[in-house]
Amino acid sequence: MNLLKETSQIVKDNIRDYGMYIALVVIMVTFNVMTNGTFMSSRNISNLLDASGYIAVLAVGMTLVIVIRHIDLSVGYVAGFLGAIAAILLMQQGLSVWLVIPIILVLGIIIGLLNGFLIAQLGIPAFVASLAGMLIFRGALLQVTEGTGTIIVQDDLFNAIGNGYLPAIKYFYNRHVLTLIIGAIGVVLYVVSEMKNRHDKTKYNFDVMSLPIFLIKLVFVSAIIAYITWILAGYNGISWTLVIVLIVTMVYHFISNKTVLGRQIYAVGSNPEAAHLSGINVKKVTYMVMGSMSMLAALSGILYTSRLQSATTTAGMLFELDAIAAAYVGGVSSAGGVGKVTGAIIGAIVMASLTNGMNLLGVGISYQYMIRGGVLAGAVIFDVLTRKRGK
Amino acid sequence: MAKVILEMAQITKTFPGVKALDNVNFQVEAGEIHFLVGENGAGKSTLMKVLSGVYPYGNYEGDIIYEGKVQQFNKIQDSVDVGIAIIYQELALFPDLSVYENIYMGNEVKYKGVINWNQTIVKAKEMLDKVNLKVNPETLIKDLGVGKQQLVEIAKALSKRVKLLILDEPTAALNEDDSENLLELIKALKKQGITCIMISHKLKEVVAIADKATILRDGQTICTLEKKKGEIDERTIIRHMVGREMNQIYPERENKNIGDTILELVNWSAYDTQLGRAVVKDANMHLRRGEIIGIAGLMGAGRTELALSMFGNPKNYKLMGNLALNSKPQTFKHTSDAIKAGMAYVTEDRKGNGxxxxxxxxxxxxxxxxxxxxxxxxxxxxxxxxxxxxxxxxxxxxxxxxxxxxxxxxxxxxxxxxxxxxxxxxPNILILDEPTRGIDVGAKFEIYSVMNTLIENGMSIIMISSELGEILGMSDRIYVMAEGRITGELNRSEADQENVMALATK
Structure with missing residues (x-):
């Protein structure tokens, strides 16, 4: 009985954090039942994750942008434009992939710093500055693809980024062994870090959840990691896209939680004046966040071009809105200072699952937009309501 | 005896935890200029908010009797309708609209809902003549100086047929000439039969034009002085303003360890480009190791601005003069430079920017x-x-x-x-801006004790405070500011409530 009470208390206290996980599980289970198991099949889940990669990396950057109370509408066409530049460098200039990727990322950073200049230095509202960027890069994308139309990329190494998988090494009962090993490592790392965390907290006499609940949580999350790797291992295993998304997530998670820069970003977001008075350089933080955003837009452009194996004239259209939606579904708050990188990833998966599930069910595109809009509104309403209660 | 236009009888207004007004009685005769005087937090502004309907009827106890009738104002418009107008220190004008649009905002000259702009302009001109302001009514407000903006506010009040005009620190943001003008205008309005209540910290003005002055202290009326009886002079006013018992106990401290000068300001000025005026003027000040200096002054004296201008200048004032730490001149580009140099600033607004x-x-x-x-x-x-x-x-x-x-x-x-x-x-230098504002007595005492421990360990403290008791009880030396200037420096032994207040209202 006590166990139940504590569980419900924990859920209540952390409803903001847990809300989207609960939503994700509900969505997945519902679609799985309605599609008689097709939704959770190895092939479908694998496709779903790979197809949401280029939005997920944008959502990660967008979360930090929204945390510091700005917005970046230019990311879609920056991704489209830089994706096209990547294709041109590869196909028309004949540069190697190892050269093209860093060039594109650096170009992204430069574009981001220009945005930062407009916003931090000149004080132009981010909405307007990035709207201008959106138009400019839309034009730039058309300009560079005008002569050739769609640029087909014939470079196996580059195309593997969006379509390739980790080598299997071996198959075990038809399962991808390397994927299983990575999954196992993931479970071990998770368990060890949670135990260390708990140990530290006990050392400082902080409240920790009771042992049985803690164990249940460990088993539950481990089971989910194991289940997902098991599913992925049943198809082609872990894709390079997924590897990239995981690395981006881990790096950004680390930066936002464990570094001085991360602390400064959240400080600027929660109270810019207090941050300034605390000696934090608000302009510098703005430059960093905008720079990182456009770098991730460049990465998104690479992922998208590679996945399609071509650069098209319309690449990047509405990416920014998908990324913003994913960030909000993932729990970022428009009031600033609140939002997690991991949340953005979950948000991106939630939105991708909705699209994917509704496609499997044959829901008309008109309804799909309405439902996704409803989910976005619902997520923000949820955020506002839980924040009110918190006060 | 002239007829009483306004009587506020036994007004009590409580905020959660504080009694802002406690049985205040206040009488104004028709056609007089009546000043309300008191320290920060004495209740002047609250009283005027009760009068103008900002705090609606039922939100306070007591009666407002205006023109012989008990009034029940439920909203500001109700008080405007009977001819009461209040002009706040923060002007309520629309900077991007013209003078005539501002004067008739909310009171448009219209026929069946359609505004007659030509007539508006003609009428606005009349109003501007009344306040003796010679500008084209089509000028935008933002192109006028603060002094002229104030006159536009008064013109706006006149357009509503005001009988009782309330001005809350009207000259605080004005220079000498504009202040002079305004006071002349108020005397002229008096001749036209308009009654005027003014809140002011400048006792010179009170002495110059007041018919009567009511003094408030800690939410209570202390007395009303009358010019006819020869009672209005600066000394008397100050005596009534500060005559409070010192009932706060401050922790004992021996200030033996005062060392060399650690911070020095020479001819330090800060110009606020957004407000378009200097907020700190020619300040000279020094601070020694192990010392607490108090900076006293009334609201708007420029104390917080002085602190911010030293602390890396986050508001981007234009600075002039020299700031030296340990005799080395310093120019801080950012708050982080000031922090590195050993300064710290504990803000007065902990929720807003702390x-x-x-x-x-x-x-x-x-x-x-x-x-x-x-x-x-x-x-x-x-x-x-x-x-x-x-x-x-x-x-x-x-x-x-x-x-x-x-x-x-x-x-x-x-x-x-x-x-x-x-x-x-x-830090070596800790700036505390209103360190005990809004906190209970126990916590206050704890903060005072912490301050004493810190200076024993060689830190130096600059304490900005509006509480005279705290200034007198904690400081080794006191600087008093008024209108951006340091108007005086007092040693602990020579300072008392009256001479500090005299400097603060200089």
Whole structure:
């Protein structure tokens, strides 16, 4: 009985954090039942994750942008434009992939710093500055693809980024062994870090959840990691896209939680004046966040071009809105200072699952937009309501 | 005897935890110029808000009797309808609209809902003549100086057939000439039969034009002085303003360890480009090691501006003059430079620009010196927790744990977090801006004790405060500011309530 009470208390206290996980599980289970198991099949889940990669990396950057109370509408066409530049460098200039990727990322950073200049230095509202960027890069994308139309990329190494998988090494009962090993490592790392965390907290006499609940949580999350790797291992295993998304997530998670820069970003977001008075350089933080955003837009452009194996004239259209939606579904708050990188990833998966599930069910595109809009509104309403209660 | 136009009888107004007005009685005769005088927080503005309907009927106790009738104002418009107009220090004009649009805003000259602009302009001209302001009515407000804007406000009030005009510190933002003009205008309006209530900190003005002056202290009416009886002079007013018992007890301290000068300001001025006026003028000041200096003054005297101008200038004032730390001239480009040089500023507005309310005590305490808990930019969480635990213990912060959100703490405990945050930065010079505002007596005493411990350990403190008792009880030396200038410096032994107040109202 006590166990139940504590569980419900924990859920209540952390409803903001847990809300989207609960939503994700509900969505997945519902679609799985309605599609008689097709939704959770190895092939479908694998496709779903790979197809949401280029939005997920944008959502990660967008979360930090929204945390510091700005917005970046230019990311879609920056991704489209830089994706096209990547294709041109590869196909028309004949540069190697190892050269093209860093060039594109650096170009992204430069574009981001220009945005930062407009916003931090000149004080132009981010909405307007990035709207201008959106138009400019839309034009730039058309300009560079005008002569050739769609640029087909014939470079196996580059195309593997969006379509390739980790080598299997071996198959075990038809399962991808390397994927299983990575999954196992993931479970071990998770368990060890949670135990260390708990140990530290006990050392400082902080409240920790009771042992049985803690164990249940460990088993539950481990089971989910194991289940997902098991599913992925049943198809082609872990894709390079997924590897990239995981690395981006881990790096950004680390930066936002464990570094001085991360602390400064959240400080600027929660109270810019207090941050300034605390000696934090608000302009510098703005430059960093905008720079990182456009770098991730460049990465998104690479992922998208590679996945399609071509650069098209319309690449990047509405990416920014998908990324913003994913960030909000993932729990970022428009009031600033609140939002997690991991949340953005979950948000991106939630939105991708909705699209994917509704496609499997044959829901008309008109309804799909309405439902996704409803989910976005619902997520923000949820955020506002839980924040009110918190006060 | 002239007829009484306004009587406020036994007005009591309570805010949660504070009695802002306590049985205030206030009488104004028709056609007089009546000043309301008192320290910060004496209740002047609250009283005027009750009168003008900002606090609706039923929100206070007592009666407002205006033109012989008990009035029940439910909203501001109700008081406007009977001819009461209030002009606040912060002008309520629309900068991007023209003078005539502003004068008739909310009171448009219209026929069946359609505005007649030509007639508006003609009428606006008449109003401008009345206040003796010679500008084209089509000028935009933002192109006028503050003095002229004030006249537009008065013209606006006149357009509504005002009988009782209330001005809240009208000359605070004006220069000498504009102030002079305004006072002349008020005398002229008096001749036209308009009654005027003015709130002012400048006793010279009171002496110059008041028919009567009512003095408020701690939410109570002390007395009403009359010019006819020859009672209005600066000394008498000050005596009544400050005549309070010193009932606050301050911790004992021996100030033996005062050392060399650590901070010096020479001819220091700060010009606020947004307000378009100097907020600090020619300040000369020094601070020695192990010393507490108090900066006294009334609201708007430029004390916070002085502190910010020294502390890395976050408001981007145009600065002139010299700031030296340990005899070395300094120019700070950013607050972070000031922090590196050993300064810290605990703000008067802890919720607004001091704390990160949605963050934990831990993250607030470390925010001013993240480098102190990090190696190569990576935060050492264990170290951070130790720091937070240290300040929670040493400052007696009452919270369930250091993981508690700062927004959920009481005012006193928030102030301690704010203090802890700056102590962790390791300053030599600590600027405390209203360190005990809005906190209870127990927490006040604790903060005073912490201040004493700090200076014993060689820190120097600049304390800005509106509480005279605190200034007199804690400071080794006192600087008094008025209108951006330092109007005087007093030693602990020579300072008392009256001479500090005399300098603050200079």
């Amino acid at each position: 704390l990160f309310l949605l963050n934990t005590i831990t993250k607030n305490v470390s925010a001013s010196k993240l480098s102190g808990i990090a190696n190569n930019g990576i935060i050492n969480t264990n170290e951070e927790i130790k720091v937070a635990e240290h300040y929670k213990k040493s400052l007696h912060i009452k919270a369930s744990s250091i993981e508690q959100l700062v927004g959920k703490l009481s005012g006193g405990n928030q102030q301690k977090v704010s203090l802890g945050k700056w102590l962790f930065a390791g």
